[in-house]
Amino acid sequence: MLVGLGLVALNLRPAVTSVGPLLQEIVQSLGFDRTEAGILTTLPVLCFGLIAPVAPVLGRRFGAENMIFAALVAVAVACAMRLAPSASLLYASGVLAGLAIGIMNVLLPGIVKRDFPRHVGAVTGFYTMMLCVGAAGAAAFAPQVEILFATDWTAALAVWGILALLALPAWAPLRAHFHSAPQAGIGETRNLWTNALAWQVTIYLGLASSLAYSVFGWGAKILQDRGMDVPASGLMLGLSILVQGVGAQFAPLMASKRGDLRFSALLMTGFGLAGLLGYLFAPMAVMWLCSIVLGIGQGGAFAIALTMIAQRGGTPETAARLSGMTQSVGYVMGALAGPLAVGLVHDAFGGWPPVAILFTVITLGAAVCALGAGRVRTV
Template sequence: MIPAQDAVNSRVQTRTGLSLLILGIVLIAANLRAPLTAVGPIIGEIRGETGISNTWAGMMTTLPLLAFALLSPLSPRIARRQGMEHTLFAGLIVLLAGILLRSVSSVTALFAGTALIGVAIAISNVLVPALIKREFPNNVGTMTGIYSVSMNLCAAIASGVSIPISQGLGLGWRGALGSWALLAIVSVAAWLPMLRSRQRPQAVQTSADAKKSDSLWRSPLAWQITLFMGLQSLFFYVNISWFPAILQDRGMSAVSAGWMISIMQFASLPATFFMPILAGRRSDQRGLAVGVASLFLVGYLGLLVTDTAWLVPLWVVLVGVGAGSGFGLAVMFFALRTKSVRQSAEMSGMAQSFGYLLAAVGPTLFGFIHDATGGWTLPLILLLIAAVGLLLAGLKAGKYGYVAASDSKEAAAAKGNH
């Protein structure tokens, strides 16, 4: 099984080992969104050179999400056989290969590299929250906040620098996307020490273990967490894919629209850090879920009903804060609604599998509806409806409880650590 609390890796017992582990987590997190958010601001440039439609442009975001959906349930199983540290390292190597492949001069390579990036991110998306629960059982909220801030900070930077790299430095969209290989290389190097202090791979799953996993899929609470995860992810990926186009259609320059997306993501950072801490300090998170949904509702409604230029940053910031707090709360549900590390990984895999499958529909559907209607009104109305769904799911997921019975030994170990 994913390592129990009584087998905490000895590396965290030293200051150097702890610092290296935190650095490794921060760098992995930095790679989880930046390669995707770098695309939105230069999507027009990519379309202009390659000739792809809005629907196919949406697929550049949808492909990674489909990879998340297909591979998320498999990540815990791979980690049990290969070890969590080695599995995360392999994910970084695949990510680097995908970034490089996506940057060569071929539409086929563009989409193939994008798919590889999705495969790599799917692995870390699932395993890092479980790694945090395993190694930092008494500081899950703080470490989740650090992990989330690193992810969103680099995502914001990626949105803002894509056009300056592409047009300002004259490297084109391939150079803008390929530049993120440098971060992947640094992350690979930083994760190497973790391989020397890895935990042993776990035994092959028994029939009893399988029954425990199956019970998770029959839990109504687990499905509410999955829906909450999926809808907040849908909002994020629609935002980074199409907000630049929406803002440019309303008269904003490409550079300004790109930086507006960066502002949205920078606005999310405080909420991304503090939401996991707030959630970890209370047993019931329904009030927090209501706050998250309200931010999305007000932000999307503002974009729908007014074209006033000076109000646009306000709506963008509200959506950004909603995205940051929504992600932080969703990830915390994996720890707060489970009793063991193994179950946390299984919950993460389930939520990200079906959740990202739901999110994958968003960018492509958004682009298709825009192509069909020639405007953004209907797509924004659908986002408002989805925000109501997020509210309902959050009211269920935020209520105190656990998704299913967990392994007694792990639960006992977890209890002893709290």
């Protein structure tokens, strides 16, 4: 199961992070304006949230292992769709990949809570680290695929479907068990909507995600507009995402003996903001350092959010219900307050510096929610 989790986690972000470094080329090829480009980067994240309320029902009905297997197939198909230089197919592939990844996002925390109840923090850190490796590889090497194989952006986006094909045979034997991760239907989740702690976890995840997906979608473009070439910007973004694995692995372990996550959450959000401001204003010579600081902060913040879902849930069933709520609302919030908002602010004010205010406001909101969600309580 641990090996399978790692291989599945490798597929949770490449379909998203491979787009950012090639965005300028895609825009020029398909004639997109800034708003259309923002929609392209926002669609998958929005689909993460839209499918989240349905994912627990599917997991209970068909088995979590079976649904993850089907989602891997869908990711492979979505990547293959990008071989055609078509705007409609590119948008459709983003929707399909977003729905498939959203299902896996919701089902995995319940599986971790069920199969590794004494090691939730460590296993969550492990699969988040593998998620970061996949995300970083796609961001860093998508431009390199173009250069190495003398191809265009279509093949550089489609190639990441191979990761899903590699995960399928490793995950397939688990389908024989056909035991669903503890899940709850939509109706059974309603009582969470009036719970303050559930909302604190949800908003924290949403705001942390909005910053992460802003970097996935626009980080390389920010560096390119500041004078960095496309391959270098992809490598810099890849470095940031790769380092997220370090933050993801160790941030949950910084919790107090009682499980208090407030200090580690505040520290990671502070690191993330420092890295974001560095991308916007720091000298280009120290951009590698900004990428490291940004990666540690964002990876740690995301892993803490996943740990909060498992710990604050109390029981596997409640953790699954909380996972459905946080990821449905959180990712929709992340899509609207993140990549789409960044594009709109950039266009409205004609540059990147005003985006710093948006990043700061989002970070402060996440910090306030962390003070509530990080306390040792259960829903």
